[in-house]
Amino acid sequence: MPRQRWSVLGATLAIASSLLVVANADRPARADTADPVLYTAGDVAQCDAPGDEATAALIQPALAANANASVAMLGDGAYPVGSKQWYDQCYGSAAGWGQFKARTHPATGNHDYESPAPADGSDYFNYFADAASPVTAAGAPPGVYSYDLGGWHVIVLNSTCGSAGGSGVGGCNAKSPMATWLQADLARTQAKCMITVFHHPRFYSASKLPNLTPTASDTASHDNKLNDIWDILQKAGVDIALSGHHHVYERMAKMDARPDGLPGTGVPDPTNGMRQFVVGTGGGPYEQFIAGQTDPNSEKQVEDNWGVLKLDLHSTSYDWQFLSAGGPGERPSGEVLDSGSDTCRSDIPPTTATSGPVSSGPPVTTIPPPTTTPQGSSRNGYWMVGADGKVFGFGDSHTLGDAHPGPGAEAVDLEPTPSGNGYWILDSTGAISAFGDAALHPASNGATLPAGERATSLSSTADGGGYWVFTNRGRVLTYGNATGYGDMAKVTLNGPVLDSIATRSGKGYYMVASDGGIFAFGDAAFYGSMGGHKLAAPVQSLVPDGDGKGYWLVASDGGIFAFDAPFRGSMGGTRLSKPVTGMVRYADGYLMVGEDGGIFDFSSSPFLGSLGANPPARPITSVAAQR
Numbered sequence: 001m002p003r004q005r006w007s008v009l010g011a012t013l014a015i016a017s018s019l020l021v022v023a024n025a026d027r028p029a030r031a032d033t034a035d036p037v038l039y040t041a042g043d044v045a046q047c048d049a050p051g052d053e054a055t056a057a058l059i060q061p062a063l064a065a066n067a068n069a070s071v072a073m074l075g076d077g078a079y080p081v082g083s084k085q086w087y088d089q090c091y092g093s094a095a096g097w098g099q100f101k102a103r104t105h106p107a108t109g110n111h112d113y114e115s116p117a118p119a120d121g122s123d124y125f126n127y128f129a130d131a132a133s134p135v136t137a138a139g140a141p142p143g144v145y146s147y148d149l150g151g152w153h154v155i156v157l158n159s160t161c162g163s164a165g166g167s168g169v170g171g172c173n174a175k176s177p178m179a180t181w182l183q184a185d186l187a188r189t190q191a192k193c194m195i196t197v198f199h200h201p202r203f204y205s206a207s208k209l210p211n212l213t214p215t216a217s218d219t220a221s222h223d224n225k226l227n228d229i230w231d232i233l234q235k236a237g238v239d240i241a242l243s244g245h246h247h248v249y250e251r252m253a254k255m256d257a258r259p260d261g262l263p264g265t266g267v268p269d270p271t272n273g274m275r276q277f278v279v280g281t282g283g284g285p286y287e288q289f290i291a292g293q294t295d296p297n298s299e300k301q302v303e304d305n306w307g308v309l310k311l312d313l314h315s316t317s318y319d320w321q322f323l324s325a326g327g328p329g330e331r332p333s334g335e336v337l338d339s340g341s342d343t344c345r346s347d348i349p350p351t352t353a354t355s356g357p358v359s360s361g362p363p364v365t366t367i368p369p370p371t372t373t374p375q376g377s378s379r380n381g382y383w384m385v386g387a388d389g390k391v392f393g394f395g396d397s398h399t400l401g402d403a404h405p406g407p408g409a410e411a412v413d414l415e416p417t418p419s420g421n422g423y424w425i426l427d428s429t430g431a432i433s434a435f436g437d438a439a440l441h442p443a444s445n446g447a448t449l450p451a452g453e454r455a456t457s458l459s460s461t462a463d464g465g466g467y468w469v470f471t472n473r474g475r476v477l478t479y480g481n482a483t484g485y486g487d488m489a490k491v492t493l494n495g496p497v498l499d500s501i502a503t504r505s506g507k508g509y510y511m512v513a514s515d516g517g518i519f520a521f522g523d524a525a526f527y528g529s530m531g532g533h534k535l536a537a538p539v540q541s542l543v544p545d546g547d548g549k550g551y552w553l554v555a556s557d558g559g560i561f562a563f564d565a566p567f568r569g570s571m572g573g574t575r576l577s578k579p580v581t582g583m584v585r586y587a588d589g590y591l592m593v594g595e596d597g598g599i600f601d602f603s604s605s606p607f608l609g610s611l612g613a614n615p616p617a618r619p620i621t622s623v624a625a626q627r
Helices: 050-066 084-091 096-104 122-131 177-190 224-235
Strands: 039-040 069-073 102-105 145-147 152-156 191-197 240-243 248-252 275-277 298-304 307-313 317-324 338-342 355-358 361-367 381-387 391-395 410-414 424-426 430-436 455-460 468-471 476-480 499-500 508-515 518-522 540-545 551-555 562-564 580-586 589-594 599-602 620-625
Touching: 039 050, 039 275, 039 589, 050 069, 050 096, 050 307, 069 096, 084 122, 096 102, 102 122, 122 410, 145 468, 177 224, 177 391, 177 620, 191 589, 248 338, 275 307, 298 338, 381 410, 381 580, 410 455, 424 455, 468 499, 468 508, 499 540, 508 540, 551 589, 589 620
Parallel strands: 039 069, 069 102, 152 191, 191 240, 240 275, 361 430, 410 620, 455 499, 580 620
Antiparallel strands: 039 307, 145 152, 248 275, 248 298, 307 317, 317 338, 355 361, 381 391, 381 620, 410 424, 424 430, 455 468, 468 476, 499 508, 508 518, 540 551, 551 562, 580 589, 589 599
C-alpha cells in the first residue's frame, strides 16, 4: 500500500528542505508610499479598561489614510476570556478594534481556549470567521495560515499547541502537523522577507502584574515548547517574530536557534538571527518587568504603557516604531518609544530573467544558477510542476524558479539536469525554460509546432548537453547533442503520445500513447504494451525500471501495468480525488502524482510529502525525482 493518500484522507504536507541563508546588501532606494505597513499588538480588549480604545484610536486614522496598511492581532483579543460575549462587547465595540476587523489578520492566544470560552476556541474562530483559518490554508491546524503583504510573507501559527488548549493543533514539535505545514509553506513561498506571528514569545524578560507575587511562568525567560518551531523558522530565513502574551513591549536581539539543541537562552546572531518583538500592549492590564530577571539579549523594554508596533515593510528591509497610545499616566499618544531599521535576509535565488529565441526554436527563459550541491552527492527528493509553471520542491529537490507559459499554453513537463542542480520546464507550445545549471541548446531539426500539435514531454541526454522534445503526434525534436532515432510522425495513432523518456545510455527513447501503445527507438527494448486492450482509463506515463530491462505504465486512475519490472502496487480500484497525471522512478520503486499534487509512493524510500491537502492553483502536470 502507498504511504500517502489524497486530500480526502488527509494528505501530509511537504517537509521543506533547508534553505541557504545569505545577508542582503545595503538597502536600495524605495518608494515608501507603495510599501505595506503593518500595525500590530496583542492582549487587546478588557471591557472595564480604556486601553483597547486608546490603541484603536492610534491605528484607525492610519488605516483610513493608507490602503496598504493592515493589522496583525497577536492573540488574546478579549479579556478575561475569548468568549463570544467578550469579543462582541469588548473587542468588537464601535470604538475598539472591531472597527477594522476586515483588515485584521488575527492569531489565537491562550485566553481564547480558557473557560467559560469553549475549549476548542470556537468563539474566537466564529468571530474572526475566514480570517482566523483561511480556506487558502487547507491542511493546516486551526489558527494556522499565511498571507502576503507586498513582497513579504507572513506566517501565523498557533502557540497554544503544547497544553490542554489549542484543540486540534496536535503539538509543537518538529513532527507535529503544524511544523509539517509550516515547512511546506516555507518551501512554497518565493518571498525575500518573512514575518512569523505566534502569541507566546520564545524568548522574553520576566514580567508580572503589579502588586502580585511572581509565579514560575512569570519568572521564566523562554518558552521551550517552541524550540522546534523557532528552529524551523530561523533556519529558513524568517526575519521577524511577533508575539504578545506578556503585557509589555520588548525588543530582543536577532537570535539563532538554541545552542546544541538545548533549551534556554538564544544565541545572538546579527547576520542570520531572527528578531523578536513582544507587543502585549494592545489594551489589556499592564505588566511590569521583574528587577534582576532581564533576558541578556533584551535590547529595549517599555512597561506601564499601551501601544502599537508599526512596521514599514520595504522590498529588502524594514523600519519599526513602537508608538504610545496615550491614556492616564502614559506617554502622549503617538510618541515614539522605540524605533530602528534593519535589512531582511533573502534566501531566494536570483529571479531576474532574460528571454529570447535560441536558433530557430521557440522562446526560452534562463535564470542564473544558484549555489549547488556537488554532483554525485547522495540526495533524496522530487519536484512537481503545475500547468501554470509553478514548481514545488520536496526533500533535497530545491525550487529554483517557476516558468510562466504564454497565453493559451501550459507547462507540461519538468526534467532535472544530470547533476540535480537544475531543471528544464517545457510548455505545450514547445517553449523551454532553464533553471539552475540547466543549459539551453539550439534546435537541430526545426522546432516549430504546427496548429493542433502540442509538446508533451522533454528528456535530457546523459550528459545534459542536449534534449529531446516529444509531441502528441509522436514527433521528435532534437536540441544540442541529442540524436534522433525515429518517430511516429507519419503513422496514424490510436491515441496521442502523452509521455516519452530516453534510455539510460541516451542512445534511444520510448514513447507511450494514451491507449497504452509503446514505441521503442534506438537501443530502447520493447517488452510489451497495452495497445489493443480495453483500458478503464488512459495511460499517462511510462517509467523504465532501474535495471533498464523493463518498464511500468500508469493510467489516470492509478492503475499500474508492469512489463519485465517488479510490481510495487497501484491505486487501481481506489477512488481518487483527482486523476493521476504522471509517474517517476523513485528509489527501488515509483511514485505517482495527481492533479491536486497528491503523491502515491510505492518505494522503500522515506516519504517526503505532497500537496494533496493543499491543492495548487492549477493542476499538477509532471513529477520528477533526483537522479
